[in-house]
Amino acid sequence: MPSPTKDMLLDWYRQMVLIREFEETCHQLYQQKRITGVYLHLYSGHEASGVGSMAALRKSDHVITAYRDHGIALILGMDANAVMAEMMGKKTGSSGGKGGSMHLASAAHNFWGGYAIVGGHLPLAAGIALEARYRGKDDVTMTYVGDGATNNGYFHESLNMSAIWDLPVIWIIENNGYGMGTEVSRASGQTELHRKAKAYGIKSFGRVDAQDALAVYKVASKAVEYARDNGPAVIEHVTYRYRGHGVSDKQYDARDDMSAELRQWMDEREPIKILRDHILGKHGDIGDALAEHDEAAKKIVAQAVEFAEASDLPRGRDDLLGNTYVGSQRVYKTPASIGAGID
């Protein structure tokens, strides 16, 4: 694995500040009721986990995640306008306003989506990887899964199946310490989550400090290389959520011990600062490049908000009913037939 070039590092920085700006803006917009609903799970604090690991992928690889999906979408290069419009349920949103925050996806980017049922996307990941194996391609499926989700039946069944069929999935366990209000030690018998790989005969690449994009990238590169030729791999990313579980429940996160813990992570393990320090230490000669990225992120997000707010909401029955089925015009319908969707 070649060590990342200056340009790569700068690009990671660009991605990370864009995510942070996007997420913190979403947070404000929600406070101001310009984004509505009950679910909005932010990736602030997780940036290096996604950025460092997806840097190990090539274009033809696949990505899938849960509902904490905004950062993943932006890393892949999805248009910030369309992502913000989706937050606001607009027609111009990446899912036409039907999916919202938890259901971003982009077929063009091999991004198979964010999913709202804990663990539900894990067998889908195995299925996507199965297609690659089936057709003799060596593309991998990068799959993000929360610490809490590793205790769900979906996790066990999917990992086991990926093992027996040698499916090229990189199972990235994003261990941010909690599933909602439950710390890992109260939810999982095995608290070193990467060790769960062993139960299925899957190769584990261990536990990584996922506030450090470089460390993440190094391990992910090895795991990707391994998965292409061999089969599934597990990595555990140790990270932290800066904005709690999501907007729908703040009570727990407001506790004093939680804020102290959060402050410590922000002070000592801030992913953007860690990358920034690394870049400056290694490439002191980069001039204003970092500041330019900071500025660009603000602009992109401000524009995205403007775009989203100016966009129309989906309205009327056609917008409501469309895409329930593929090609429902081919279904045999009598005048009285119901349940086939609309054309």
Add this chain to the structure above:
Amino acid sequence: MAVRNVAMREAIRRALREEMLRDESVFVMGEEVAYWQGTHRVTRGFLEEFGERRVRDTPISEMAIGGVAVGAAMAGLRPVAEFMTINFAFLALDAIVNHAAKVRYFFDGMFKAPLVYRAASGWGNQATASHSHAPEPIFAHFPGIYVGCPSNAMDAYGMLKTAIRDDNPVLFSESIALYPKPGPLPDDDDQDDLLVPIGKGDIKREGNDVTLVAYSRGVDWALQAARALARDGVEAEVVDLRWLRPLDMALVYDSFKKTNRCVIVEESLPMYSFGSEIAALLQENMFDYMDAPIRRVAAEDVPLPYSKEIELLALPNAQKVVDAVKEIL
């Protein structure tokens, strides 16, 4: 005795707490029920009062929540297992359908499973397709389990107590939209006279012109519609079935004999639904009393979208009930 308005969530909390005080074999388990104080605050304060033995946080392991409750109940405990939302009970469907509902039957009475599954249910607030279901009829499809769906604080209190004390498994569905809704409840603990027998419905409003049959949140829409209709001189009778299994059809028949017209109101999807069932039973048993087609008001036949306007378009509401009534008057 003082009667106070309390939110439905508070009435459920009181019923559950009192049953735990009354019977030490009753315990609660589920995601975030203990330290987080319950996702919907129904188990607020329970951990402090009853401790970890009886207030058990689980991992995000619905299949096990569903099945552990069955085993514990068979062995002699009285689990009240919470699904954070009813959508997640789909992951436990096998444990519910094949074991909770059947261990009594397939061992020919050797065992019983006195458990309650509590689940927060319903559509709305842009929760998006996979978190937007009111699928009570799915559970009510299966013999061997009862299904309770309260529409207000007092009923919720009495129904949950009955459910916990009953020796059969009960799926107890709590409408998220109704949780904050205040309703009268006596102050004193242990109101045994408020117990609602399993399968007993209730007339929530009397009227002679049309019967509105509903449960849970549908009762709210039906009552709103009834008030609107009254302004036009139409008196609707609102039948709150409260339990989807068993069904108090005598109450519906008696009302229908008087009104000869019926609109069925439900939050869930229209195909193979509560409405289908009630309509079928009415035409089978009340054909001679029928003066108009039976109408059903349900959600649109579509997964629920995120975006607010089309979400509302898909949902039932009081106006849709009023419109349906006017079609058959």
